[in-house]
Amino acid sequence: MMLREILKDCEFIGDLRSEDVKKEIVKVTYDSRTVQNDSLFVAVKGEKxxxxxxxxxxxxxxxxxxxxxxxxxGCSLSKQDETSYISFIKVKNSRKTLACISNNFFDRPSEKLIVTGITGTNGKTTTTYILKSILDICGKETGLIGTIQYMIKDAVFPALHTTPESLEFQKLLQDMLVAGCTHVISEVSSHALAQYRVDRTSFKTAVFTNLTRDHLDFHKTMEDYFLAKKRLFFELLSRDGTAILNIDDSYGRRLNCELRSFSKEINxxxxxxxxxxxxxxxxxxxxxxxxxHGLKFKILFSERKYDVLSSLIGLPNVYNILCAIGAAISLGVPxxxxxxxxxxxxxxxxxxxNIDxxxxxxxxxxxxxxxxxxxxxxxxARESISSTHDPNVSSGLTHVPRIITVFGCGGDRDRGKRPKMGEIATHLSDIVIITSDNPRSEDPLKIxxxxxxxxxxxxxxxxPDRKDAIKKSIDMACAGDIVLIAGKGHEDYQEIKGVRYKFSDRQVAKSAIEKKLKQKE
Structure with missing residues (x-):
C-alpha cells in the first residue's frame, strides 16, 4: 500500500515530499524488533x-x-542520508496517528462490520459473552475481543490485553471480516480509550455497564476515568448508532443526560x-x-413482560443481562x-x-x-446463603454457613483501594485470608x-503465599460454607518481579478440594 493511502485523513505536521507519498509500504509496526524492509515504523512512547x-x-x-x-x-545518519531515502512524518501524537494508520492499512474493516463496544469498570466480559450467545442463537457469525480471549467465530486465541493496541485491534477486525464474521463484540477498556487504541473504529452500539473506583494509578481521578469512558459514546459511536446505559449507576445517569444534550446539539x-x-x-x-441454581426474573420492555431464566448467579449478572438485552435490541434481535x-x-x-x-x-x-x-x-454469596438456608428448617448442618474470602491486591496499581478492600472483606465475610495477588515489582508484604x-x-x-492461602481456605471450609477466591479469576499466571509464573486459582482450588476429599475416604 502506498504511503499516501496509509496516511489518508491522518494529522501530521508539515508537508510530505512527492517521492514520500508514492512510497510502497509492506508492513506497519510500532515494535522495532519486527521491522523488515519497506516498513513504516511508528515511534510510540509507552510506560516503560x-x-x-x-x-x-x-x-x-x-x-x-x-x-x-x-x-x-542516537541516530547516526547525516542529514543528507536522512532526507534521501527515509520518509519522516512528524505528528503531535504518535499513538493517535497509529490508530488512523492501522485503520487505513487494514482497509477500514469496522465500516464493513457491525461492531458493539462494551465499557465499564465491572461486567464487560460477562456482558460480551451473553451478547455473543444471543447472536449465536440468531445464526450471526460473530467475533469477540476481550479480557479472557479473542474469538473469530469458533476459533479461540489468547488475549494479551482486554483491548489490544490499535494495530492489532484493526488486524483482528480484518481477520474477522475475512473469516466471514458480520458482527463483532469488543470490550473497550478505559486504557484503550485514553490511548486511542480503538480510534477510527465505527461502533454501531456502545454499552455502559457501570463506573466504580479502579485504575486511578493511571487516570489519577474518577473524573478523568469517566472522561475516558465517555469518549466511546461522544467520539466513536456512529451518529446513527445506539447507546445502552445502566442508569442505576450514577455515572450512567450523568452519561445519559450529557449524551442526550450532545446528540441534540449536533443534530x-x-x-x-x-x-x-x-x-x-x-x-x-x-x-x-x-x-x-441461577437467576429468575422478569424483563419489562415496551409495555411487555418477558420471563428470563439464567444459570448465572447474583445481582451483578442481572445488570449484565440487561445491558446485553439492550445491545441485542439495538441490533434488531427478536x-x-x-x-x-x-x-x-x-x-x-x-x-x-463454581469449582465443584x-x-x-x-x-x-x-x-x-x-x-x-x-x-x-x-x-x-451472602444473599445466596440466605435464600438457600432457612434457619427455621433443619438442613442437617451443624453450624451456620460461613463466607471465607481469600484475596489480595495487585502491585503497581491503585494503592488507595487496598485498605478499602480490607474494610469491605472483613466487614462482610466471616473469615478473611489476606494474601498476594500479582505483586509485580512491589513487596507483597507491604501490599x-x-x-x-x-x-x-x-x-x-x-x-502471603497465594497457593497456601487457597489451600488454607479449603481446609477450613465445612459443610455449607462458601469459599470466595477473589482477584485473579481466569488468569493462569502470577506476576512477581517482572516474571509471570504459571498459576491458576481454579486449578489450585480444584487440587486442594480433591486432596481434602481423598483424606475423608
Missing part, C-alpha cells in the same frame, strides 16, 4: 519504553518511513436505551430471584432469540465460577479486584499490610 529511542534500530532493519513526535536519540440520530432495576428505564428487571441466548449462556471462566468436585461446600473463583466488585461478590490497615474486625489471617 519510548519508541523514539529505537528509530535508529528500525532504520537499520529496513524501515523506509518513520512516524515520530520529536527528534530521536445526530443517536438512540439511547436505558436499563436498570431501581430507576425507571426503557428496559427493567423485576421479581428477581437469586440462588446458587426477543424470543434474546431469551434463548440468555438461557444458553454458561458461566464465564473466572466470573463467579463433589464437596459439601461451595468454592467460587471470581475476578473481583475492585472495591465495588469485591463487595458485590460477598453480598451475592498486605496496606490491606490490613483497613480491617474493621479481627476475623482475618495473613498467608
Amino acid at each position: 519504553y519510548d519508541g523514539h529511542d529505537f528509530i535508529q534500530d528500525a532504520i537499520q532493519k529496513g524501515a523506509s518511513a518513520v512516524v515520530c513526535e520529536y527528534k530521536y536519540k 445526530s440520530k443517536i438512540k439511547i436505551l436505558t436499563c436498570g432495576i431501581e430507576n425507571s428505564a426503557d428496559i427493567m428487571a423485576t421479581d428477581i430471584r437469586n440462588s446458587f 426477543f424470543e432469540y434474546i431469551i434463548k441466548g440468555i438461557e444458553k449462556t454458561k458461566t464465564v471462566r473466572g466470573r463467579f465460577e 468436585v463433589g464437596q459439601d461446600f461451595l468454592c467460587i473463583v471470581d475476578y473481583a479486584h475492585t472495591e465495588d466488585a469485591l463487595q458485590r461478590l460477598i453480598l451475592t 498486605i499490610r496496606q490491606i490490613e490497615s483497613g480491617a474493621v474486625n479481627k476475623n482475618y489471617l495473613i498467608v
Whole structure:
C-alpha cells in the first residue's frame, strides 16, 4: 500500500515530499524488533519504553518511513542520508496517528462490520459473552475481543490485553471480516480509550455497564476515568448508532443526560436505551430471584413482560443481562432469540465460577479486584446463603454457613483501594485470608499490610503465599460454607518481579478440594 493511502485523513505536521507519498509500504509496526524492509515504523512512547529511542534500530532493519513526535536519540545518519531515502512524518501524537494508520492499512474493516463496544469498570466480559450467545442463537457469525480471549467465530486465541493496541485491534477486525464474521463484540477498556487504541473504529452500539473506583494509578481521578469512558459514546459511536446505559449507576445517569444534550446539539440520530432495576428505564428487571441454581426474573420492555431464566448467579449478572438485552435490541434481535441466548449462556471462566468436585461446600473463583466488585461478590454469596438456608428448617448442618474470602491486591496499581478492600472483606465475610495477588515489582508484604490497615474486625489471617492461602481456605471450609477466591479469576499466571509464573486459582482450588476429599475416604 502506498504511503499516501496509509496516511489518508491522518494529522501530521508539515508537508510530505512527492517521492514520500508514492512510497510502497509492506508492513506497519510500532515494535522495532519486527521491522523488515519497506516498513513504516511508528515511534510510540509507552510506560516503560519510548519508541523514539529505537528509530535508529528500525532504520537499520529496513524501515523506509518513520512516524515520530520529536527528534530521536542516537541516530547516526547525516542529514543528507536522512532526507534521501527515509520518509519522516512528524505528528503531535504518535499513538493517535497509529490508530488512523492501522485503520487505513487494514482497509477500514469496522465500516464493513457491525461492531458493539462494551465499557465499564465491572461486567464487560460477562456482558460480551451473553451478547455473543444471543447472536449465536440468531445464526450471526460473530467475533469477540476481550479480557479472557479473542474469538473469530469458533476459533479461540489468547488475549494479551482486554483491548489490544490499535494495530492489532484493526488486524483482528480484518481477520474477522475475512473469516466471514458480520458482527463483532469488543470490550473497550478505559486504557484503550485514553490511548486511542480503538480510534477510527465505527461502533454501531456502545454499552455502559457501570463506573466504580479502579485504575486511578493511571487516570489519577474518577473524573478523568469517566472522561475516558465517555469518549466511546461522544467520539466513536456512529451518529446513527445506539447507546445502552445502566442508569442505576450514577455515572450512567450523568452519561445519559450529557449524551442526550450532545446528540441534540449536533443534530445526530443517536438512540439511547436505558436499563436498570431501581430507576425507571426503557428496559427493567423485576421479581428477581437469586440462588446458587441461577437467576429468575422478569424483563419489562415496551409495555411487555418477558420471563428470563439464567444459570448465572447474583445481582451483578442481572445488570449484565440487561445491558446485553439492550445491545441485542439495538441490533434488531427478536426477543424470543434474546431469551434463548440468555438461557444458553454458561458461566464465564473466572466470573463467579463454581469449582465443584463433589464437596459439601461451595468454592467460587471470581475476578473481583475492585472495591465495588469485591463487595458485590460477598453480598451475592451472602444473599445466596440466605435464600438457600432457612434457619427455621433443619438442613442437617451443624453450624451456620460461613463466607471465607481469600484475596489480595495487585502491585503497581491503585494503592488507595487496598485498605478499602480490607474494610469491605472483613466487614462482610466471616473469615478473611489476606494474601498476594500479582505483586509485580512491589513487596507483597507491604501490599498486605496496606490491606490490613483497613480491617474493621479481627476475623482475618495473613498467608502471603497465594497457593497456601487457597489451600488454607479449603481446609477450613465445612459443610455449607462458601469459599470466595477473589482477584485473579481466569488468569493462569502470577506476576512477581517482572516474571509471570504459571498459576491458576481454579486449578489450585480444584487440587486442594480433591486432596481434602481423598483424606475423608
